[in-house]
Amino acid sequence: MTKPFSQNNKSGLTRELIEALFPMFEEASAGAIAVDRDARITWINASYAALLGLPDPRGVIGQDVRGVIPQTRMHEVVQSGQPLLLDIMEHDTQQLVVTRLPFFNEDGDIMGAVAFVLYDDLQPLTPLVSKYRRLHQDLVAARKALARKTRGTRYSLGDFVGASPAALEVKRRARLASGRDVPVLLLGETGTGKEVLAQAIHSASGRADRPFVGVNVAAIPENLLEAEFFGVAPGAYTGADRRNRDGKFQLANGGTLFLDEVGDMPLALQAKLLRALQEGEIEPLGSNKVVPVNVRVIAATSRNLEAMMAEGSFRSDLYYRLNVLEIPIPPLRDRLPDLGVLCEAILEDLCEGLELRGEITDAAVSALAGYDWPGNIRELRNVLERALTMGEDSGRLDADAIFKVLPRGGNRPSPSLVPRPIRPLAQTLAEAEGQAIEEALVASRGNRTRAAKLLGISRSVLYEKLARMS
Numbered sequence: 001m002t003k004p005f006s007q008n009n010k011s012g013l014t015r016e017l018i019e020a021l022f023p024m025f026e027e028a029s030a031g032a033i034a035v036d037r038d039a040r041i042t043w044i045n046a047s048y049a050a051l052l053g054l055p056d057p058r059g060v061i062g063q064d065v066r067g068v069i070p071q072t073r074m075h076e077v078v079q080s081g082q083p084l085l086l087d088i089m090e091h092d093t094q095q096l097v098v099t100r101l102p103f104f105n106e107d108g109d110i111m112g113a114v115a116f117v118l119y120d121d122l123q124p125l126t127p128l129v130s131k132y133r134r135l136h137q138d139l140v141a142a143r144k145a146l147a148r149k150t151r152g153t154r155y156s157l158g159d160f161v162g163a164s165p166a167a168l169e170v171k172r173r174a175r176l177a178s179g180r181d182v183p184v185l186l187l188g189e190t191g192t193g194k195e196v197l198a199q200a201i202h203s204a205s206g207r208a209d210r211p212f213v214g215v216n217v218a219a220i221p222e223n224l225l226e227a228e229f230f231g232v233a234p235g236a237y238t239g240a241d242r243r244n245r246d247g248k249f250q251l252a253n254g255g256t257l258f259l260d261e262v263g264d265m266p267l268a269l270q271a272k273l274l275r276a277l278q279e280g281e282i283e284p285l286g287s288n289k290v291v292p293v294n295v296r297v298i299a300a301t302s303r304n305l306e307a308m309m310a311e312g313s314f315r316s317d318l319y320y321r322l323n324v325l326e327i328p329i330p331p332l333r334d335r336l337p338d339l340g341v342l343c344e345a346i347l348e349d350l351c352e353g354l355e356l357r358g359e360i361t362d363a364a365v366s367a368l369a370g371y372d373w374p375g376n377i378r379e380l381r382n383v384l385e386r387a388l389t390m391g392e393d394s395g396r397l398d399a400d401a402i403f404k405v406l407p408r409g410g411n412r413p414s415p416s417l418v419p420r421p422i423r424p425l426a427q428t429l430a431e432a433e434g435q436a437i438e439e440a441l442v443a444s445r446g447n448r449t450r451a452a453k454l455l456g457i458s459r460s461v462l463y464e465k466l467a468r469m470s
């Protein structure tokens, strides 16, 4: 099939080396091809021609290699003079492992390139290829996470999953909060999604392209809190940095400051925080100069601030300053109709980048509904993660897989075992109606028109009933 190297490639170490190795490579490979410096085919062996399905290999001599093998990268090799030692090339439905080497004349000028198909069947390479795919998927996921991190937030409102009336009300308030530049107070037990919501409000607000800075008050030792919040002036105290150190207020300037576990803030710092919020300025530790700051505060707590005010451990003036728009987030046990969609969303997230289906059966969701969820959605995520780790390789979770990992002792009493007081019929009917509406909204993912259709009532009747329920 003509000669791989033209006459003017007489010497030159690389060419000689390639020539010496050529018969061995050709023999061992599943196909070989050579191109000239313009990436036109000068030679192709019979096995490669057969692999490519070429009826007449001579017909392709002189053609641009890209016209014959669309996914080739030979033109890159002849342009750069650099080999591409290992690559997986797609051709039609095949995946070919190829190596591509340039060759030069005695003056070092590029003359062309040769390529060998090392494997045309990836079966023996399956472990390597799956590892490569997994790493590639991890890389994509890490890049996404990094992009979010550089913006300061990971979540948007769509990440607050739930379609029950309780979840929809949370989202309605969050949207309201995004449109108004006022302080927001998020109230909810641990793991209910306070941080998710704080980030989502910021991302949808006019401050979205400014920083989002979160600080967990409970996680910082009391003696460091002031420096953490307001920063430190150079040489403020013995051992302090010579340079100025910005506090969270300065870092969040122009953006949003998320104060998590604000109920854990000592009284002395509460006074300083109040002043900063009222005056719009702060005084770094050890400095006698005030610095103007413009931050929107979103505070969150799992504690009962009203009870704390009553006992004097939380300042009421700070409470009213922070609580301009309050968003109570219900615990998971109070929005069990959301379990199904939450599981779906969490499993999708957990399985991203892995070759797992991440499915859950209805019976498994019912098993989850029997548990009390003191750790809320964070705990649900952990349970699903454990079930995936310990379960079948396919990533399909059934009730058994859930029971194996669900903490014991936290079960809710099954409704049939709890003696139910007899109540007026109208009340029982209203509750049944409320539950049916809630389930229809979950099934329709919050789409009221579809929910009304499922319930066999008109949209306006559904709206009337929802208004009566709220």
Ligand SMILES: Nc1ncnc2c1ncn2[C@@H]1O[C@H](COP(=O)(O)OP(=O)(O)OP(=O)(O)O)[C@@H](O)[C@H]1O
Pocket: 159, 160, 161, 162, 188, 189, 190, 191, 192, 193, 194, 195, 196, 197, 260, 302, 342, 345, 377, 378, 381
């Ligand atoms: N509505 C939701 N939809 C989907 N995932 C959620 C939701 N709420 C919380 N999560 C997930 O649950 C975990 C805990 O959420 P988050 O940290 O926001 O809770 P938190 O209320 O701030 O908890 P803590 O008070 O302990 O800091 C996170 O992994 C988050 O992604």
